[in-house]
Amino acid sequence: MIYSLGIDVGGTNTDAVLINQNNELMSKTKTPSTADVTSGILNAVHQVLESSRVDRNKIRFAMLGTTHCTNAIVERKRLCRVGVIRIAKPATMAVVPMVDWPEDLVSAVGENYYIVQGGHEFDGREITHLDESEILTCVSELKGKVDAIAITSVFSPISSAHELKVAEMIREKLGDIPVSLSHEIGSIGLLERENATILNAALHHVAKTTAQAFIKGLQQEGIQKAAIFFCQNDGTLMSIDYAMNYPILTVACGPTNSIRGASYLSGVDEAIVLDIGGTTSDVGVINKGFPRESSVAEEIGGVRTNFRMPDLISLGLGGGTIVTEHDGKIKVGPESVGYLITEEALVFGGKTLTTTDVAVRAGMASIGDASRVSHLDEGFVRQVLGIIRNMFNEAVDKMKLSSDPMPLILVGGGSILVGDHLEGISEILRPDNYEVANALGAAIAQVSGQVERVFSLSEMSREQALHQAKTIATEEAVKAGADPATVHIVEIEDVPLAYLPGNATRIRAKAAGDLKYQES
Structure with a gap:
């Protein structure tokens, strides 16, 4: 029997599960997250392995859903100094890179940016030729000043030629410095795509140190034969090498893991998912078993x-959320005791009133010592629960695309905060092992393969182009380790490029499949 280890790091708890090759749960644990994140991961891995007693050599896959990159951006810590090259002169001189960024984040990554000649029109024609001497001057000035470089060109999703050429020149002069290319990260829309590319470059060191720490931790636990993957925010996995090139794709992978885990646990592939942790709650939508993707720019x-990015609404509401009352006005969150809940909450002997205390007083949960909250007034408790219910009702309503009732799958350790009814919901599902749905979502995640190419429809039919793209995406998924029998197309996008010669169209296809288990 072969096993997979799934770990998901949240703001309050780090969860871990061990499953066998039939996706049967063998062991699970939920431990407090730690300030340095990594030690919390290692604690969870140790506990789940000790309780399972499986042969370490039979663990062949380890999947990590981590908040390291998100935390680095939010906290403005451990970020690389980034050199920014925008290939867009003279078209975009009015707005400089990072113009609308928070000052502290600009300070963290540095203001080393250049706008150089080049870029393309929306139909693929050059705005102007690259000036290689100008590029070389920029690269010389960046040498020794930055840790990574972000390259963005006007309409590079249509034509990436200038970005690729500049990247080639940079590597010739600066060696193996990390280089992020915007056409590989964002879509059309220069400033937002540039922003994502700069953030991706800034996260290189965070991703590298996280990967190294995870590998070292697994080795310390005697796990030597496991292939290691990071979870990405579309519900699939990426190798460590891929994750170090595109660390931005780990942002929001936690809620995505919960959505995938909720779908698996409930057997439902079309529903709303409410994941309530200790610090926040995330509301998302399962669409054909995968998270619905956001169609708007995300911050x-x-x-x-x-x-x-997945389509999510996040609330500052969880099991550790602090409840206060001033002059008769009740306030619920967004502050939280987080991973200190077992020390700070009233039911655990602490001195801070949390939503968990309110749920225990209302008889919705049996956690800690209920006698410590018996003094809470019933009217006060009803008011707090009413505020909580209204917050959830509003978030769920925003996620729905129609007024038709939908099922809701409830997961996460903080799900004790939800009663038996929410507006617009046909039924509330509470599957077994709901509290570790996020780690289970990581453990069962699939491997994906993707292709994005421009096809000339003067040389083949649209159906032939779509078939070729699907075939390539499927082959890429198999190369990445997916079982051929399980690979299927999960996304296909066809964008006609009417002004390019040859009746061109840009096709993006994505395939996903289960990991292929092999006995050694």
Whole structure:
């Protein structure tokens, strides 16, 4: 029997599960997250392995859903100094890179930016030729001043030629310095795509140190034969090498893991998912078993981006959320005791009133010592629960695309805060092992393969182009380790490029499949 280890790091708890090759749960644990994040991961891994007693050599896959990159952006810590080259002169001189960023984040990554000649029109024609001497001057000035470089060109999702050429020149002069290319990260929309690319470059060291720490931790536990993957925010996995090139794709992977885990646990692939942790709650939508993707620009750490992100609403409401009352006015959150809940909450002998205390007083949960909250007034408790219910009702309503009732899958350790009814919901599902749905979502995640190419429809039919793109995406998923029998197309996008010669169209296809288990 072969096993997979899934770990998901939240703001309050770090969860870990061990499953066998039939996706049967063998062991699970939930431990407090730690300030340095990594030691919390290692604690969870140790506990789940000790309780399972499986042969370490039979663990062949380890999947990590981590908040390291998100935390680095939010906290403005451990970020690389980034050199920014925008290939867009003279078209975009009016707005400089990072113009609308928070000042502290600009300070963290540095203001080393250049706008150089080049870029393309929306139909693929050059705005102007690259000036290689200008590029070489920029690269010389960046040498020794930055840790990574972000390159953005006007309409590079249509034509990436200038970005690729500048990257080639940089590597010739500066060696293996990390280089992020915007056409590989974001979609059309220069400033948001540029923002995402700069953030991606800034996260290189965080991703590298996280990967190294995870590998070392697994080795310390005697796990030597496991292939290691990071979770990305579309519900699939990426290798460590891929994660170090595109660390921005780990942002929001936690809620995505919960959505995938909720779908698996409930057997439902079309529903709303409410994941309630200790610090926050995330509301998302399962669409054909995968998270619904956001169609609008998303903010990360105060920066607008346009790369792929799940469609989510996050609330500052969880099991550790602090409840206060001043002059008869009740306030619920967004402050939270977080991973200190077992020390700070009233039911655990602490001195801070939390939503968990209110739930225990209302008889909705049996946690800690209920006698410590018996003094809470019943009317006060009803008011707090009413505020909580209204917050959830509003978030769920925003996620729905129609007025038709939908099922809601409830997961996460803080799900004790929800009663038996929410507006617009046909039924509330509380599957077994709901409290570790996020780690389970990581453990069962699939491997994906993707292709994005421009096809000339003067040489083949649209159906032939779509078939070729699907075939390539499927082959890429198999190369990445997916079982061929399980690979299927999960996304296909066809964008006609009417002004390019040859009746061109840009096709993006994505395939996903289960990991292929092999006995050694």
